[in-house]
Amino acid sequence: MVYIINLYADGGCRGNGRPGAIGAAAVLFKKRKGRWRPKHSVALPSSPPPTNQRAELTAVILALEMALKQPAKLRTDPWLDVTIYIDSKYAKGCMSEWIHNWRQNGWINARGAPVVNKDLIMRASALDSQLRKIADVEYKWIPREQNRRADELCNEAMDAQY
Structure with a gap:
């Protein structure tokens, strides 16, 4: 038996990378009949300064x-089929494509510079590896309009920081 999990994730930042910037991340489950299940959001720490990425x-x-x-x-104890829908081509690229080359190149990017956000990418990669022991995992890019619910939850989390 396969248990299907559809997650919609979004992150946002106001004042991207500048002092005083605030950021948040949010995720929701979408149930079979289109209803949304428990949601979760967090504020980003102030150091390093929050960025959209x-x-x-x-x-x-x-x-x-x-x-x-x-x-x-x-x-x-079913096998899981997990799809994470995100409207960030950067996050999808990190998890689906670039990470393999970065690891091989000692976390140096194509321009010869250290990979930005390595701490978060490594943490996501470790979780991804753990999940892949019990699941098929896919990252799907979707247009922002199709990720409206996660975007709203993310904005609510940023509004709460003021």
């Missing part, structure tokens, strides 16, 4: 953590 990667981390908690809630 850090927020989007934090959203991926939240989604992976939520997916890893699901087996404990089930009565059986």
Whole structure:
């Protein structure tokens, strides 16, 4: 039996990378009949300064953590089919493509510079590896309009920081 998990994740930042910037990340489950299940959001720490990229990667981390908690809630031990929908091509690229080359190149990017946000990418990668022991995992880019619910939750988390 396969248990399907659809997660919608989004991150955002106001004042991107500048002193005083605030950021947040959010994730929601979408149930079979289109209803939304428990949601989770977090504020980004002030150091290092929040950026859109850090927020989007934090959203991926939240989604992976939520997916890893699901087996404990089930009565059986099914294989999981996890899809994480994100509107960030950067986060999708990090998790699906670039990470493999970065690891091989000692975390140096194509321009010869250290990979930015390595801490979050490594954390997401570790969670991804753990989840792949019990699940198929796919990262799907979707247009922002299709991620409106996660975007709203993210904005609410940033509004609460004022």
